[in-house]
Amino acid sequence: MKSYSIVEPDVKTRAALEAAFPRLCELPDPLRHAALTAWGSMLAASSYTAITDVPFSHGSQARLVDHTNDVIEAGLALYQTAQTQWGWRVDRARLLAILLLHDLDKPLLMDRVEGTDIDTPVAARIPHGVLGALMLAELGVEEDIIAAVATHATHAPLRGPDPEVLILHYADLFCADALLQDTARLPFFRRCRK
Ligand SMILES: [Fe+2]
Ligand SMILES: [Fe+2]
Numbered sequence: 001m002k003s004y005s006i007v008e009p010d011v012k013t014r015a016a017l018e019a020a021f022p023r024l025c026e027l028p029d030p031l032r033h034a035a036l037t038a039w040g041s042m043l044a045a046s047s048y049t050a051i052t053d054v055p056f057s058h059g060s061q062a063r064l065v066d067h068t069n070d071v072i073e074a075g076l077a078l079y080q081t082a083q084t085q086w087g088w089r090v091d092r093a094r095l096l097a098i099l100l101l102h103d104l105d106k107p108l109l110m111d112r113v114e115g116t117d118i119d120t121p122v123a124a125r126i127p128h129g130v131l132g133a134l135m136l137a138e139l140g141v142e143e144d145i146i147a148a149v150a151t152h153a154t155h156a157p158l159r160g161p162d163p164e165v166l167i168l169h170y171a172d173l174f175c176a177d178a179l180l181q182d183t184a185r186l187p188f189f190r191r192c193r194k
């Protein structure tokens with residue numbers, strides 16, 4: 001059975017999502033509408049009441065919305081450097097959508113039960129990134145964005161050559177490690193091969 005349904009966000013949900021993600025309003029339509037519908041649908045299918053209730057990751061007290069907004073700001077800063085220093089040509093709207101949507105599936109992958117973080121059943125069946133990508137495909141989002149979301153996890157079997165993918169990678173790991181340092185888990189930058 002499918003673990004989510006596509007639901008059109010009502011006025012209250014739209015307002016809550018726009019407040020949680022201040023840069024969402026910078027997306028052009030129809031991308032903006034797809035992003036609102038995606039986050040609203042994922043939240044509706046999850047165990048969380050509000051998007052601000054969703055944790056960033058196992059063992060972290062940080063919120064997913066704060067991590068997502070951190071990644072957006074870090075990604076846009078990297079984009080600015082790449083564009084002005086190295087002349088990179090990056091589609092800003094596509095990059096913003098990728099940064100905003102990369103962790104879309106997290107509300108469905110983890111539950112916090114009496115202070116303990118557990119994987120949901122779907123987390124054992126579909127890798128992080130892929131579930132969000134499936135939803136975005138259903139919403140008619142372009143394949144560049146779907147591919148970036150589907151392959152962004154550190155254990156993904158491949159990662160595409162698009163500059164937006166590279167920017168997401170470093171923005172995401174930088175912001176994730178900033179939060180992981182406050183947990184019992186080892187930050188990614190310290191995970192050296194022995
Ligand atoms: Fe992620
Ligand atoms: Fe992330």
